[in-house]
Amino acid sequence: MTTRITCVCPGKPILRERADMVLALARAEFPQVELSFHPQCFLEHGHFAGDDDARLAAFVETANDPAVDAVWFAMGGYGSNRIAAPAIAALGDAAHGKTYLGYSDAGTLLGALYRHGIGTPVHGPLAGDVRREGGDEAVRRVLGYLSRQDVPLEAGLDDRPAVAFNLMTLAMLVGTDLMPDLTGHVVLVEEVAEHLYAVDRLFFHICENLRGVAGIRLGRVSDVPENDRPFGMTEEEIARYWCERTGIPYLGRADIGHDAANAIVPFGVARSASGA
C-alpha cells in the first residue's frame, strides 16, 4: 500500500539540494512511499518560503487533498503562526484523516491542529534535518513511521497523553487562539541557540501558563551561546526549579531536540496514534 507524503514549508524554505537528498533516500529505500515537495517549499520572500498567502495556500491545498496521506513540514525557522489561524479555518474533511509531522516553528501548526482535533499532529524530524550529522537516520525514522513501519517512538511515552514542543514556540503559543488545552498532558520541551537566562525566562512563562498539565519532561537544550558570565544553573536545574515553584511535576529528561536523534512524539496518547 502506497503512502503519499507531501512536504510544505510554513516557515522558511528548504534548499533544493537537501530536498533532492531526501527524495533520493525515499526512492532508494522506501518503495512504498510516494514523496513530493510542494513547489512552495522553494519560494523565497524575505525571511519566508513565500509570502503568507503562498505558504497558507500550499498548506491548505495539501491538507485538503484526499490523495495525500501525510503532510511533512520540511523546515522550521519562523512563520507558522502567521498562517495557522486562516489555515485551520480553511481545512475540510480530507484534512482530518491525515498525519502532520514536524517540530520547531511548525509546532505552532501542530498545536493549532491538536486544539481543533484535526488529524494526528506528530512531533518529529523535518525533511531539512537531512543536512545534520546522522540526518539520514532522522529521515528514515519519519518515512518509516509515516508508512506504518514499526518505528520506535520517544521511549518515555506512557498511557498519558503527550505533546512535544520547542520551548520558545510553546511560550509564544500559550494564551493565544491557537493554543490547545493541555490539561492532563505530559509536555516535552526542547530548545536550541538560546542563552540559559532566556531558557529560565521561558520556563517561568510556560510553567505559569501550563498549570494543570500532568508534568514536564526536558529534551535537549543545545547550542547555548556563550554569555559574558555563567548563568549558574544547568538546564535541568532550571526546569526543576520552575516546575517546583508552580506545582508542576518534573518528570525527567526526554529524547527530543534540534538534532538527528530527535524522537517521534505523536500528540495525544501514543499507543492509539499511528502513521498515515
Next chain:
Amino acid sequence: MTTRITCVCPGKPILRERADMVLALARAEFPQVELSFHPQCFLEHGHFAGDDDARLAAFVETANDPAVDAVWFAMGGYGSNRIAAPAIAALGDAAHGKTYLGYSDAGTLLGALYRHGIGTPVHGPLAGDVRREGGDEAVRRVLGYLSRQDVPLEAGLDDRPAVAFNLMTLAMLVGTDLMPDLTGHVVLVEEVAEHLYAVDRLFFHICENLRGVAGIRLGRVSDVPENDRPFGMTEEEIARYWCERTGIPYLGRADIGHDAANAIVPFGVARSASGA
C-alpha cells in the same frame, strides 16, 4: 524637602564606577536628593546581583523602609521574575507610598506592583544608563522626576491609563500571576537586540494576550542583529500587522527605548501620578 532614593538590582549587578558616576552627579546637581545604592547592587552570583534570597531581601527591605521615598532599579538584565511573587507577599504599609522606577527586566516588578496597587510604578531610565552616550541626561531626568521637579513625561501620554514595557519582558509576563489587568490601557513597548522575526513572534504573542487594551504604541527597536536574510518588514509594519489582525488600535510611535532618551512613563493616568 529631601527626597530619599535607594537603588537596588533585582536582575544583574551594576559596576561600582557607574554607581559612583551617578552618586557624583546627584551630589553636584541635586542637593535635595539623598541617593544611595544598597550594597546588594554590587553582589555577583552567576548571572545575578546576588542570589534570589539576597535580591529579594534587598528589595523588600528598601520598599518597606518608611525613610525611603523612591526605589530606583539600578540595572535590568534578567532576574526580577524570580523574586517578584515573594516580594509582593512581603510588602507592608510603607511600600505603598513609594515610587518604583526602572524598565527592561525590572518591568516585571513594575507590572506586579501595578497589579497589586502598590505605590507608583514608573517606566524610566536605570541608574546604569549613566554609561550610555547622553546618560547624564537620563540620570538627571530621573533624579528631577523623583524629586518633584517639572520633568517632561513621554510626550504622547493622554488621559487614558498607560504602561510601558520591554517587549520580551511583557511577553513573558502575560498569563502569569504577576500580570496586571491592562484593560483600557495604552501599552508602550520597546525592544533591543532581538531579530525582527523574534519581534514579529513577540507581537503575535502579546497582541493575542492583550485583547481589551486601548491600543499599542511602538518605542524604539534598537541593535537588531543582522540575520542571514532580511526579514521583509520594518518594526512598525510588524506592529501595525499584528494590531490589525487582533483588533488592537495601533497608536503610533513612542519615545521609549534602550537608550538615554528613554522617556518617563508613570503607570496609570500620568497627570495623577507624581514623583516620590
